[in-house]
Amino acid sequence: MAQRTASEVEELRFLRLPEVEKATGKKRSTIYRDIAAGRFPAPYDLGSSRSVGWLSTEISAWILSRPRVQLRGVHNND
Numbered sequence: 001m002a003q004r005t006a007s008e009v010e011e012l013r014f015l016r017l018p019e020v021e022k023a024t025g026k027k028r029s030t031i032y033r034d035i036a037a038g039r040f041p042a043p044y045d046l047g048s049s050r051s052v053g054w055l056s057t058e059i060s061a062w063i064l065s066r067p068r069v070q071l072r073g074v075h076n077n078d
Contacts, residue, residue, distance in 0.1 A: 010060055014046065014053030023059055 021027060026034070034040035041062055043052035 013056045020054050
C-alpha cells in the first residue's frame with residue numbers, strides 16, 4: 001500500500017485569517033506582504049464582501065516546504 005502524503009489525508013477546507021496566523025506563526029501584515037511578494041499562498045474569494053479563506057492543503061504544503069534550521073552542536077543523523 002502506498003504511503004499517503006499529508007495533503008491526501010487532510011480534510012480539504014478553507015481557513016480564515018486567525019487560523020492561518022495560528023498555523024504559520026505569521027501576523028496579518030506579514031501574510032499579506034508575503035502574498036504580494038509571491039512567497040505565500042493567496043487566499044480565495046469566498047463570495048461575500050471582503051470574505052476570503054486559504055485552502056487548508058495549500059497552507060499545509062507551505063508549512064512543509066519551510067527549510068529546517070540547522071542548530072549548532074546538534075547533528076542530524078537522518
